[in-house]
Amino acid sequence: MSFATRVAALFGVFLTMFAMLGMRLWFVQVAEGAEAAEVTESQSWVYVSTLAPRGDIRDRDGELLVTSRFVPAVIVDRHLVLPDQKDQLIQRLSSVLAIPADEIAAAYERAGVNGRFTVADVAVGQAYAINEQLRDLPGVRIEKVPQRVYLTGDELAHVIGHLGLPTEDDLDLDLDLDPNTRIGKLGVERAYDQFLRGAEGEIAFRVRQGIVIEEQPDVAPIQGDTVQLTVSLEIQQVVSRALQDGIALSNEWKEDRRRQGLKANNETVRGAAVVMDVQTGAILAMDSYPHFDPSLFVGGLDTATYNSLAEQRAFLNLAVSGLYPPASTFKAVTYMAMLENSTPFPTDVEGVDAANRLVHCDGSLELPGLSDGSPQIFKDWYTGDKGWLDYHAALEQSCNIFFYSVALGVHRNWKGTAQENVIQDEARALGYGSKTGIDLVGEAAGIIPDRELFRSWQEFQLENEDAPALLDPSRLELADPWFGGDLMNTAIGQGAVSATPLQVAVSYAALATGGRVWKPYVVSQIRDADDALVYVGRPELVRDLDLNPEHTHSFLTDLGRVVSRGTASTAFADFGSSKALVGGKTGTGQSLATRDNHAWFAGIAPLDDPRYVVVVLIDEGGSGGAVAAPVARYILQYLMGEEVTPIVAGEVTD
DSSP, X not given: OOHHHHHHHHHHHHHHHHHHHHHHHHIIIIITHHHHHHHHHHHTEEEEEXXXXXXXXXXXXXXXXXXXXXXXXXXXEGGGOOGGGHHHHHHHHHHHHTOOHHHHHHHHHHHOTTOEEEEEEOOHHHHHHHHTXXXXXXXXXXXXXXXXXXXXXXXXXXXXXXXXXXXHHHHHHOTTOOTTSOEEOSHHHHHTHHHHSOBOEEEEEEEETTEEEEEOOOBOOBOOOEEEESOOHHHHHHHHHHHHHHHHHHHHHHHHHHHTTOOOOSOOOEEEEEEEXXXXXXXXXXXXXXXXXXXXXXXXXXXHHHHHHHHTTTTOOHHHHOOBOOGGGGHHHHHHHHHHHTOOOOSSSTTEETTTTEEEOSSEEEOTTSOTTSOSEEEOSSOSOOOEEOHHHHHHHTXXXXXXXXXXXXXXXXXXXXXXXXXXXXXXXXXXXXXXXXXXXXXXXXXXXOHHXXXXXXXXXXXXXXXXXXXXXXXXXXXXXXXHHHHHHHHTTOTTOBBOHHHHHHHHHHHHTTSEEEEOBSEEEEEOTTOOEEEEOOOEEEEEOOOOHHHHHHHHHHHHHHHHHSTTTTTTTTOOTTGGGOEEEEEEEOOOTTSOOEEEEEEEEOTTSOOEEEEEEEETOSOIIIIIHHHHHHHHHHHTTOOOOOOOOOOOOO
């Protein structure tokens, strides 16, 4: 091939290549140019959510309890931080804000690659100072962010709750949840979080090499809905004060016992109280002590403080989560089961007049014929002889032997029949043994024991030898681990029975209103930012037991006898002119040998037209009559419009 031919061929190849390149450039610039420009334009815009202020929380009268305010805060936007700037930025923020670098680094990672997070709220002066250093703090802005404000301190902590960062479970349940956004963790803040959270706003900007080059108008966030409680702040403050005075009284009472050489093991540090509207189930006050201040969580709680509060069990709402033997307050259940079912009395037991339904309350009940393995002698809480008592006087004097006899009659006459669980069935119908359904988190169900439950425990324990024991080992090899003595203990609220103060309140409300079991609730209504009603907490009737009106009247009358001349008479001696309209029942719950007895009182007022139920529990309080009854008396005095008198010890009664 000649030189000219080779040059011509090479020229042809180059010409073809340039033609193809030209066609490709035309296609990219003209055919795809518009679409590519559109994609590039859209990808350069960054859309970031901004926090909405949480909704207000108000009491039943409209009193503001919790709100949100805007405060200056240091914000880090990771869109504006180049990879090689991260470490230096974290160190500088740590120095400026006096926050450990590892905490900032953890928040940085939680935010994600394109995340945005609040490092800390700052004072106005500090905000100005940091603003002057922004050129050395890439990705940092000073913005106003919503901050939660709790106006009542610690008094309503367990009802209102607090905020905290979401857990992994929270994030799994809500895939759109920002891991650095504080959400409700307890109380109403948790239960109604979706209403309170509000609608996030949005800011949009274009970024080039970590620098904002263009911004769109902000979309403002919308504040969360306003939640109104059934709780009265005024009643709550009375209850809170009374409960703390009652705990102090218990410790004074124990010290006095020690001086007399009597037993008192531990310091009293915990208690709970509930005030409920018996006609609707609305909670008017609910207190659990010790308290905690929800404000501590607003900016993040340090580990030492959190551990201290956790050690005190301050986060546990004893009113709905604390499980205790309800003791003699439970005799109200046995009382009504006996009347409604005409339960038989034992016919061959000394001290029991089955025909006239009388029991000789002389301090002990000896039962040589009871099933093997059961206790043979049942002791009462008092010494001496109270005489032959009917059911009216037995409730008034809290005679254990009478209620033992009721259970013994059921066991001996109805064992193995559909009626052997009449006491337990009455308890379950009144709300024991299952959650009440209150609109708060963490509620406990409690236990109402029976033959079936004990058999299931026996089977579980045999199959899981390393698990904590549910039954005494001596029962495991028996054909039937349930004894008559177990039913007798159940009848007085002891043994395996456990309940929360709220369950006791629900049961007494039902007994006082002819059997209407209400679902308790703490939120009455919710309104949005435009004041439109978005939720109404209406009374919800769980069931109506349709109790015999004569039995209801008898029960209320006998509660009045407890206060006027029974186990609570000393505590209520100076109640005031409306004393005849107030009734209740004391209770002293036995615990472990190393712990003191728990003090209970459940009260109803007014007896002629019940409206309030008041339940007081003092954990290891010592005595229902001496400690819990005076606390309840103080609360009931306030509710009935009487002059409240100091909380002093009552009589040591069951």
